[in-house]
Amino acid sequence: IGFVDxxxxxxxxxxxxxxxxxxxxxxxxxxxxxxxxxHDGRHERTALLSEVMQRFKDDPIEVVAWMDRATxxxxxxxxxxxxxxxxxxDPVGRRIVQGAAEQVDTFVRVLxxxxxxxxxxxxxxxxxLEPWLAPDVRRRLKPADGDAVSGAIILAKKSLGDx
Numbered sequence: 001i002g003f004v005d006x007x008x009x010x011x012x013x014x015x016x017x018x019x020x021x022x023x024x025x026x027x028x029x030x031x032x033x034x035x036x037x038x039h040d041g042r043h044e045r046t047a048l049l050s051e052v053m054q055r056f057k058d059d060p061i062e063v064v065a066w067m068d069r070a071t072x073x074x075x076x077x078x079x080x081x082x083x084x085x086x087x088x089x090d091p092v093g094r095r096i097v098q099g100a101a102e103q104v105d106t107f108v109r110v111l112x113x114x115x116x117x118x119x120x121x122x123x124x125x126x127x128x129l130e131p132w133l134a135p136d137v138r139r140r141l142k143p144a145d146g147d148a149v150s151g152a153i154i155l156a157k158k159s160l161g162d163x
Contacts, residue, residue, distance in 0.1 A: 002114070004116055011114070016072035022103040023123070025079075027100055028082065030098060030099070031049070031093075032075065035053045039060055044092065046090050046093070076124075079124070080128070088152030098132060101130060101134075105133055108140065119139065120142050122148075
């Protein structure tokens with residue numbers, strides 16, 4: 001999301017699972033999907049996918065039962081595992097993380113095309129995902145001016161000023 005000359009720019013991010021590309025929840029969802037496929041023999045089984053299935057006692061019925069109550073936060077809990085395996089060279093982990101990075105690359109480029117003067121990545125995956133981003137995107141990113149509390153204060157002040 002961005003703001004240019006008082007107008008809001010929105011690119012993706014409409015919420016999990018339909019539009020949360022590049023998020024921890026999205027990484028986790030892909031890992032769980034591929035782990036089930038690997039369990040069935042429909043996909044290569046790597047260390048990452050084995051570790052995902054171990055969380056469910058290697059039982060796909062456990063995965064389905066978990067899925068019925070799982071939230072985006074529950075899926076996001078798998079993101080550090082996906083990143084760790086990707087950094088260690090796991091081919092599936094690398095594909096998942098590279099796919100997420102490509103989505104973020106697109107978001108950043110579109111925000112600039114729409115006139116955003118600067119773009120900052122926020123969230124728990126911003127640091128671990130940054131090395132996976134395209135060089136042109138990494139060069140254009142700016143560090144955050146503050147943390148989430150700083151942003152909340154800015155928004156609160158704007159809200160009070162609009163009255």
